Amino acid sequence: LGHSQVDKAASRERILAEASGQIRREGLESLSVGKLMGKAGLTHGGFYGHFPSREALLAEALARALADGSGDARRAAARQDRPAGLAGFVRSYLSRAHRDAPEAGCAIAALVCDAGRASEPCRAAMEDQVEGMIDSLQRQLGGADEAEAMAAVATLVGALALSRVFTDEKRSDAMLRAAREQVTAMRTSET
Amino acid sequence: LGHSQVDKAASRERILAEASGQIRREGLESLSVGKLMGKAGLTHGGFYGHFPSREALLAEALARALADGSGDARRAAARQDRPAGLAGFVRSYLSRAHRDAPEAGCAIAALVCDAGRASEPCRAAMEDQVEGMIDSLQRQLGGADEAEAMAAVATLVGALALSRVFTDEKRSDAMLRAAREQVTAMRTSET
DNA sequence: TGTACATCAGTGAACGCGCGTTCACTGATGTAC
DNA sequence: TGTACATCAGTGAACGCGCGTTCACTGATGTAC
Numbered sequence: 001l002g003h004s005q006v007d008k009a010a011s012r013e014r015i016l017a018e019a020s021g022q023i024r025r026e027g028l029e030s031l032s033v034g035k036l037m038g039k040a041g042l043t044h045g046g047f048y049g050h051f052p053s054r055e056a057l058l059a060e061a062l063a064r065a066l067a068d069g070s071g072d073a074r075r076a077a078a079r080q081d082r083p084a085g086l087a088g089f090v091r092s093y094l095s096r097a098h099r100d101a102p103e104a105g106c107a108i109a110a111l112v113c114d115a116g117r118a119s120e121p122c123r124a125a126m127e128d129q130v131e132g133m134i135d136s137l138q139r140q141l142g143g144a145d146e147a148e149a150m151a152a153v154a155t156l157v158g159a160l161a162l163s164r165v166f167t168d169e170k171r172s173d174a175m176l177r178a179a180r181e182q183v184t185a186m187r188t189s190e191t
Numbered sequence: 192l193g194h195s196q197v198d199k200a201a202s203r204e205r206i207l208a209e210a211s212g213q214i215r216r217e218g219l220e221s222l223s224v225g226k227l228m229g230k231a232g233l234t235h236g237g238f239y240g241h242f243p244s245r246e247a248l249l250a251e252a253l254a255r256a257l258a259d260g261s262g263d264a265r266r267a268a269a270r271q272d273r274p275a276g277l278a279g280f281v282r283s284y285l286s287r288a289h290r291d292a293p294e295a296g297c298a299i300a301a302l303v304c305d306a307g308r309a310s311e312p313c314r315a316a317m318e319d320q321v322e323g324m325i326d327s328l329q330r331q332l333g334g335a336d337e338a339e340a341m342a343a344v345a346t347l348v349g350a351l352a353l354s355r356v357f358t359d360e361k362r363s364d365a366m367l368r369a370a371r372e373q374v375t376a377m378r379t380s381e382t
Numbered sequence: 383t384g385t386a387c388a389t390c391a392g393t394g395a396a397c398g399c400g401c402g403t404t405c406a407c408t409g410a411t412g413t414a415c
Numbered sequence: 416t417g418t419a420c421a422t423c424a425g426t427g428a429a430c431g432c433g434c435g436t437t438c439a440c441t442g443a444t445g446t447a448c
Contacts, residue, residue, distance in 0.1 A: 003391050003443040011391080026308050029220050033435060045437085046392045054435060102307075112352040113304040116293075117217050126356055150369035151346060158349020159342070164307040165317055178341035194410040194424050202424080224402060236404085237425045245402060 012050045014040040019061035020068055021103035024110040028058060028118055059121040065107035066129040086140040090183050093156055094176040099163045108133065109160040141187055152183050203241045205231040210252035211259055212294035215301040219249060219309055250312040256298035257320040277331040281374050284347055285367040290354045299324065300351040332378055343374050 002010070018039045022031055033054050034044040051057040092098065093106065102110045108129055115126040130153065137156075138149035159179030166172035193201070209230045213222055224245050225235040242248040283289065284297065293301045299320055306317040321344065328347075329340035350370030357363035 004445085005391090007444095008391060027218075027220070027304065029218070030308070032433085034433080042391095043393055044435090045394060048436070049391060111304060112349075112356060113218065113302060116355040117221070123356065123358065127358060130353060130356060131362075147365070147369035147372060150366050151350070151373035154350035154353055154366065154370045155342060155346040155373075156349070157353060158303075158347070159345035161303040161352070162321060162345055162348060165303060165314065165321055167314065167318060171322075174338070175341050175345065178338035179345045181338060182342035182346075195412085196424090198411095199424060223400085225400080233424095234426055235402090236427060239403070240424060 008049075011040065011042060011046075015042075015047075015050055015057070016061060016064050019057060020065040023058070023061055024065050024069065024105065024107055025103040028062070028111065028114045028122065031058060031061070033057075055119060059119065059125065062107065062111070062118075062122050063125050065111075066125055069104065069106040069110070070108050070129050070133055086137075086187050087184055089140065090156070090180055094159060094163075094180045094183075096173065096176070099160060099172065099176065102164065106157075106160065109157045112157060112161060144186070148186060152186055155179050155183055199240075202231065202233060202237075206233075206238075206241055206248070207252060207255050210248060211256040214249070214252055215256050215260065215296065215298055216294040219253070219302065219305045219313065222249060222252070224248075246310060250310065250316065253298065253302070253309075253313050254316050256302075257316055260295070260297040260301070261299050261320050261324055277328075277378050278375055280331065281347070281371055285350060285354075285371045285374075287364065287367070290351060290363065290367065293355065297348075297351065300348045303348060303352060335377070339377060343377055346370050346374055 015036065019031055019036055022036065022039075031054070033047050037044045037047050047057075051060070098105045108126065111126065115123055118126075133153050134146065134149050137152050138144060138146055141149055141152065156179065159175055163172045163175045166175065206227065210222055210227055213227065213230075222245070224238050228235045228238050238248075242251070289296045299317065302317065306314055309317075324344050325337065325340045328343050329335060329337055332340055332343065347370065350366055354363045354366045357366065
């Protein structure tokens with residue numbers, strides 16, 4: 001059991017990473033201090049050496065989740081040198097892999113509904129990330145007006161969230177495919 | 192304090208109606224037996240004369256919420272004699288009134304994220320309602336293929352859910368407008 | 383380099399609280415005569 | 416129509432449980448000499 005400063009930083013990191021996955025997998029309210037510490041290999045009492053309260057961790061974990069999931073994906077998509085550009089981003093965003101691993105994926109799609117009910121900091125963090133995704137898509141759409149980018153975001157987020165509702169995998173796949181076609185067609189009709 | 196059989200039926204109705212609104216306003220997990228009974232004008236102990244458990248009520252309340260919100264809206268949209276048809280449905284679905292009153296609105300948009308994490312009956316009920324909304328939109332789109340209807344549903348649900356994340360009302364309105372334009376344009380390009 | 387000690391990461395018992403659920407009870411209802 | 420009584424809708428105290436949080440403690444860390 002490490003007691004050094006480096007170990008503490010590593011513990012904090014493990015706690016945050018675990019929390020960031022947990023909230024994307026089962027929602028903001030699912031995060032329990034005791035269980036979280038257990039998964040991080042520690043006991044519940046140590047939690048308050050890292051964060052002042054569950055609520056404070058929640059805000060930080062959401063920020064982390066948004067950066068991990070949506071942020072990474074958007075940055076990848078925004079890279080000019082990427083072969084496929086928009087089509088590549090849409091393909092990966094609406095992929096089975098993304099649908100089946102919400103804990104590693106876009107926190108916007110995983111938590112849209114929770115966001116409106118959450119504390120102000122959580123809500124603000126989510127809002128910023130949505131704006132970021134709109135910007136990113138507008139650029140990818142090649143100078144389309146913002147309304148088109150907004151509609152594209154709605155389609156992407158809605159389709160991914162809905163694809164996770166279906167128990168029948170074929171229907172779920174169909175939902176992803178339908179949205180992929182629509183968003184990809186938006187570019188084609190623009191350029 | 193009524194003790195008749197009619198009164199009991201009315202109590203059950205009040206409990207269900209209250210629960211159906213509560214879960215759409217604050218999520219499935221937000222439903223508390225004690226608070227719910229309080230809002231229905233009763234004490235917590237009486238709950239088990241109406242439902243066997245919180246979980247059982249949850250499934251019934253979700254079914255009710257889906258029927259109230261999405262069902263009503265879809266049925267209205269499906270009526271052939273309605274002046275505007277699809278455009279009318281889309282306008283009301285993506286209206287400020289709908290956004291600002293989730294407790295009376297579409298349960299799909301209010302609970303997409305919660306659905307995947309919920310018990311099997313809840314998930315199945317949600318799944319059915321999504322299929323129903325796809326069917327309804329396909330008919331409204333005038334014989335478009337199912338993929339287009341699915342993409343339209345994703346856009347509608349995604350935009351409504353996202354519009355509730357924004358604190359800035361102008362951005363929220365813009366999201367609704369953007370999706371309205373896109374879905375309405377789908378019909379135009381079809382017919 | 384080696385020892386003495388202050389620091390502090392992590393432990394685990396304990397707390398108050400709200401939850402879902404149970405149950406003995408109360409008193410209005412509605413039926414049998 | 417009027418009375419006696421079984422039914423049962425609703426009450427509120429009590430339960431066990433898991434939660435977030437606190438705190439006295441332990442023992443490894445890393446610094447001062």
